[in-house]
Amino acid sequence: SATNLNVYFSFFLRIPEDWKHVGRVDPTEKLELTFALKQQNVDLLEETLRRVSDPDSAQYGKQLTLEEVSSLVRPSELTQKVVRCWLQSHGITDCLTVHTRDFLQCTMTAEVAETLLPGSKFQRYTRDSQSVVRSSAPYSVHDDVHQHLDFVGGLHRLPPKGQQELSKASSNRRQKPGVHLGVTPAILRARYNLSTTDVGTAQNNSQAVAQFLEQYYSPADLAEFMSMFGRSFQHHSQVDRVVGTQGTGKAGMEASLDVEYIMSTGANISTWVFTNPGRHESQEPFLQWMVLLSNMSDLPWVHTISYGDDEDSLSTAYMMRINTEFMKAGVRGISLLFASGDSGAGCKHLGKGQNSFRPSFPASSPFVTTVGGTSFKNPYKVTYEVTDYISGGGFSNVFKMPDYQTSAVDAYLKTVAATLPPQSYYNTSGRAYPDMAALSDNYWVVINRVPVPWVSGTSASTPVVGGMLSLINDQRLLKGLPALGFLNPRLYKLKGQALFDVTEGCHLSCLDEKVQGKGFCAAPSWDPVTGWGTPNYPELLATLLAE
Numbered sequence: 001s002a003t004n005l006n007v008y009f010s011f012f013l014r015i016p017e018d019w020k021h022v023g024r025v026d027p028t029e030k031l032e033l034t035f036a037l038k039q040q041n042v043d044l045l046e047e048t049l050r051r052v053s054d055p056d057s058a059q060y061g062k063q064l065t066l067e068e069v070s071s072l073v074r075p076s077e078l079t080q081k082v083v084r085c086w087l088q089s090h091g092i093t094d095c096l097t098v099h100t101r102d103f104l105q106c107t108m109t110a111e112v113a114e115t116l117l118p119g120s121k122f123q124r125y126t127r128d129s130q131s132v133v134r135s136s137a138p139y140s141v142h143d144d145v146h147q148h149l150d151f152v153g154g155l156h157r158l159p160p161k162g163q164q165e166l167s168k169a170s171s172n173r174r175q176k177p178g179v180h181l182g183v184t185p186a187i188l189r190a191r192y193n194l195s196t197t198d199v200g201t202a203q204n205n206s207q208a209v210a211q212f213l214e215q216y217y218s219p220a221d222l223a224e225f226m227s228m229f230g231r232s233f234q235h236h237s238q239v240d241r242v243v244g245t246q247g248t249g250k251a252g253m254e255a256s257l258d259v260e261y262i263m264s265t266g267a268n269i270s271t272w273v274f275t276n277p278g279r280h281e282s283q284e285p286f287l288q289w290m291v292l293l294s295n296m297s298d299l300p301w302v303h304t305i306s307y308g309d310d311e312d313s314l315s316t317a318y319m320m321r322i323n324t325e326f327m328k329a330g331v332r333g334i335s336l337l338f339a340s341g342d343s344g345a346g347c348k349h350l351g352k353g354q355n356s357f358r359p360s361f362p363a364s365s366p367f368v369t370t371v372g373g374t375s376f377k378n379p380y381k382v383t384y385e386v387t388d389y390i391s392g393g394g395f396s397n398v399f400k401m402p403d404y405q406t407s408a409v410d411a412y413l414k415t416v417a418a419t420l421p422p423q424s425y426y427n428t429s430g431r432a433y434p435d436m437a438a439l440s441d442n443y444w445v446v447i448n449r450v451p452v453p454w455v456s457g458t459s460a461s462t463p464v465v466g467g468m469l470s471l472i473n474d475q476r477l478l479k480g481l482p483a484l485g486f487l488n489p490r491l492y493k494l495k496g497q498a499l500f501d502v503t504e505g506c507h508l509s510c511l512d513e514k515v516q517g518k519g520f521c522a523a524p525s526w527d528p529v530t531g532w533g534t535p536n537y538p539e540l541l542a543t544l545l546a547e
Helices: 042-053 066-073 077-089 110-116 185-191 219-229 253-265 285-293 316-331 403-415 458-478 488-493 537-545
Strands: 005-009 020-024 030-037 095-097 103-109 122-127 130-135 139-142 149-153 206-210 241-243 270-274 302-305 335-339 348-351 354-356 369-376 385-387 394-400 430-433 436-439 443-447 450-456 506-508 518-521
Touching: 030 077, 030 110, 030 285, 042 066, 042 316, 042 488, 066 316, 077 103, 103 110, 110 122, 139 149, 149 316, 185 253, 185 436, 206 253, 206 458, 219 253, 219 443, 253 270, 253 443, 253 450, 253 458, 285 316, 302 458, 316 335, 316 394, 335 458, 369 458, 403 430, 403 488, 436 458, 458 537
Parallel strands: 206 270, 206 302, 241 270, 302 335, 335 369, 369 436
Antiparallel strands: 005 139, 020 122, 030 103, 030 149, 095 103, 122 130, 348 354, 369 385, 394 430, 443 450, 506 518
16 A cells, blocks of 8 residues: 655764774664654643752652653553554564553564665664664654654664763873872862761662763772772772673773762762663664663662763754653652763864854753863862863753753853854854863773773763762752752752852864864853852752752
């Protein structure tokens, strides 16, 4: 029958130069694809998130259970039926669903997948030791099915390179007595005013880091790190729960950094690691993590994630749906923290000598708390902080500016109007990020049993802030208060109170005649380089412990 095909998901796979095409996949090879079913009441979900996250609302802190989120957003019976019948008509029955019924993960052969999704052509690509299967062409979906789907995962997105920029400085910097060289847990606790008694004690508290880049942390490295750097405070030396499959290869720098530092600021708090499930080359690890969150009723309150992709490399349909997943986490009282990225304002070459800044997602999502980076003004002393030039920040080209931040961002744009980059480089009506920051420069990390200095990136600052929010949750839970949940509406109402304002330095951007490598610059109050600034822990605790 001549059913209309709708090239609704026509989104090309762009192959970065570091991926090598190996060839077509064998038709009998098994793939696992993720079908994101259209949800109900997304507007109501957003309104609920606003109410439970706004400290001035009567609903503040009245968070939902997974069961309640489920009954709110679960796809209609019609949507579930249409999608299932469509899959079954192609002989696809090996499917797993989730609690909220809005994701289906189905296993099928490449041949069946190509019939199901006309236009798709599955190919194998490799980078270093990583191998993935993706479709090199856009796919289409029958008219009567496409209105029931947001997207199909496992076709087009390639895992990005890790954000972790490893910089080794020359080894002739010798440590002087009484002078610090490099950031350690003791330095962080000194700078952010954490005392030795600022450690977790609540039974019902936990925190998590999520890894997506085939990276593994090593339990031996964590134990070694804590024995070297954790002596001055009570801490855990092991992760309590690993969700997913830990690889057995060498430990990854990013994974080690995340775990070692969330457990140093969020000291003595039960910690989980969500790690790359890597069961199928067709899986997208980040999407896999989002699916897991929809299926677990008992989750840590704080998740920190050092992962990002250029907004323009992702389809709007995909990002919109991921935003809904962030909202689902937020209404449950879960705080999601994302690294703002390590490319400053970023740069996209538009051709004919024209450039624009390049925002990163999920950093640009209005429904997560995005963490930028700073450096010490004097690298040899615990001094005040200035911008780390790599700190990701800017304005989304996809998501409009949320209400909670309009006055802060407007004030910034007015204050620094004379020195802003040209308007053509960014979208002043977009969601502006980051929301806050922490040190991101010159960390010590233990990896493969060796202490390594000079590790930098916002993947360091994010777990540091996450650990401090976990400590605040700890105190809230002991007082019988709900967890902080989605922090931004409350954070912006503080107007910088309880944070160290960062007012010096700019981050990097396009190397061209107009901007000459300079993006945005820090300024008093909020700015798109360091957000509201870095945490002054005791003050932040006191402020956020108030109902």
